[in-house]
Amino acid sequence: MMTEEEKIILRDNIARVKERAAEAAIRAGRKPEEIALVAATKMNSTERIRFATENGIAICGENRVQELLDKYEQQAYGSADLQFIGTLQTNKVKYLIGKVSMIQSVGSLRLGEVIAKEAAKHGIVQDILLEVNIGGEASKSGVAPNQFWPLLDAAAAQPHIRVRGLMAIPPVNDNDKLNRAYLAAVRQLFLRAGECGYANVAMEVLSMGMSGDYENAIREGATLVRIGTAIYGERDYGLKTM
Numbered sequence: 001m002m003t004e005e006e007k008i009i010l011r012d013n014i015a016r017v018k019e020r021a022a023e024a025a026i027r028a029g030r031k032p033e034e035i036a037l038v039a040a041t042k043m044n045s046t047e048r049i050r051f052a053t054e055n056g057i058a059i060c061g062e063n064r065v066q067e068l069l070d071k072y073e074q075q076a077y078g079s080a081d082l083q084f085i086g087t088l089q090t091n092k093v094k095y096l097i098g099k100v101s102m103i104q105s106v107g108s109l110r111l112g113e114v115i116a117k118e119a120a121k122h123g124i125v126q127d128i129l130l131e132v133n134i135g136g137e138a139s140k141s142g143v144a145p146n147q148f149w150p151l152l153d154a155a156a157a158q159p160h161i162r163v164r165g166l167m168a169i170p171p172v173n174d175n176d177k178l179n180r181a182y183l184a185a186v187r188q189l190f191l192r193a194g195e196c197g198y199a200n201v202a203m204e205v206l207s208m209g210m211s212g213d214y215e216n217a218i219r220e221g222a223t224l225v226r227i228g229t230a231i232y233g234e235r236d237y238g239l240k241t242m
């Protein structure tokens with residue numbers, strides 16, 4: 001059970017993130033309502049996730065399929081919109097279709113094809129984002145920038161997926177300038193992709209920015225930020241929190 005103090009902290013964190021995001025938007029000459037806030041829920045209990053949805057969180061992002069299924073069954077996400085943001089194996093796609101409004105993390109044609117096939121079985125068109133590995137890091141998923149155009153081209157040809165934008169996790173670093181350069185590079189791809197005129201592609205969502213860099217991301221054009229730690233606090237990887 002959450003203590004009263006934990007509830008106060010969680011509520012405060014949500015308010016603070018929203019305020020800082022709104023301020024970053026205004027500083028960039030943008031409107032606060034242009035930026036969607038996704039709470040990254042991994043490792044958090046059903047109670048904490050639900051409490052957040054009752055206190056200002058309208059979109060939850062989950063990044064492990066099993067965790068999502070367990071919490072989904074426990075109705076952790078309440079009436080919030082649910083999106084998938086993590087690395088996704090093709091054999092698990094079938095569990096997500098019908099449950100998530102968006103799969104943010106599509107970095108290969110194979111994954112896009114499997115999503116399209118499962119969506120077709122459900123008679124739906126699944127919204128996706130293409131994940132770009134903007135730093136070209138071996139440890140990260142996402143398509144390499146030089147493979148991005150063929151992937152977009154192929155994804156656009158699949159009738160049961162709709163590419164709604166891009167997602168990226170830039171390399172972790174303390175160099176503010178470098179961080180912004182990566183974020184700006186993602187935005188350039190986003191803008192250029194939007195000019196391609198594919199019928200099945202609408203470049204509307206630019207998902208970048210986490211607890212450490214969401215203000216930079218908003219400055220560089222993000223329309224959606226994914227925040228875990230700054231909302232829920234540090235994750236304890238040693239504990240099973242379910």
Ligand SMILES: *Cc1c(COP(=O)(O)O)cnc(C)c1O
Pocket residue numbers: 040042063085086210211212226227228229230
């Ligand atoms: C955990 C996670 C986040 C949030 O990370 P924080 O640094 O805790 O804000 C964002 N995006 C993805 C894909 C994640 O897995």
